[in-house]
Amino acid sequence: MTSHRSSLRGPTDQPDRDANPATVYYPDATWQHRTPSESGVSPDLLKQAIDFAIAGETKAPRDLVINHYQTFGREPFGYAIGPIKERGDPTGIIIHKGYIVAQWGDPLRVDMTHSVTKSFLSSVVGIAVERGMIRSVDDAVRDYVAPIQLYAPPSTTNKSDRLNTPDLLLPFESPHNRTITWDNLLRQTSDWEGTLWGKPDWVDRPDENPAQWTTRPRNKPGTVYKYNDTRTNVMALAALNVWRRPLPQVLKETIMDPIGASDTWRWFGYENSWVVLDGSLMQSVTGGGHWGGGMHINAYDMPASVTSRCVAASGKTVNCSRIDGSIRHARRPSPSRSTAT
16 A cells, blocks of 8 residues: 655655554654545545635734734733734644645745744753753752853943843742742743843733732732743743753753754744853743744644654654653643732
8 A cells, every 4th residue: 555645844755664453553754644534534524624624714913913913912021022923814724643634725824833832842841851961850940050141142222221220130039939840830930020131020911900900919829820921931941940951952852853843843932032151142932922032833743742642753763751740740630729910
């Protein structure tokens, strides 16, 4: 049997190495295609699902800069500081038991993935845990983050203007922030307090009552869930300090290259998220596209990378024993928590 196949760089035709349907199949760098009938999927129901997905395209503008300033850009300090890319045609891939059974749109087009970026960020944190670079997700993050030197281009203004400005960033030094663990950051239950990259913690989906923006009591870390990109970006900065190298390089080496991903994905930070680490300039990436930036990636690379497949290109493998623990931890439900408004 010969099946149509798509590499992460585009479609190819190669012999099907899994002609025996009883054999467990793990995708490698080249996605194999099967028809819906071959996969035991109803072609009619599959078509209905695809038509539904295409018809359900968001009504928001494809010009995502305009969309930003119609939505999150209206929040306090909501201006974009990372790159924003126009959205393409509705695109999707349906994978059944490792095989592509349908696709539509332009799967090779690179688009923003917004908060899917958080999956990539949690992956590099998870690998740091599996390698022992982070001893336990229950450790306080403060124990892993040294004082951070922010990069600022040389200023021509009066140097005395900096007299009351700290030279170093200490993101986990307040009494509250000292108690935050990696698990709190990963589960978005930290209630981290502070300002990072010009975005105070309260500006992402702020409370309806402005009087509480800067005055409300802090919740004990681990007790209240709040979806918040400032705090996710704090985790990215903390992970950068653990790895001591740009996180896109870590992701490329530990996941994307071993699974045979394309070279077209990019993980962006902000125009002002630069630090000096070990004598080198490094950009701290974002955990989403709330103010621009984040992961920009095509549809073939997306399912491959998010699932961190163990069987990879050219006979190479991602060490499953290294990533399984972090994947199991990520899939473990959090205890029931109240949700911040």
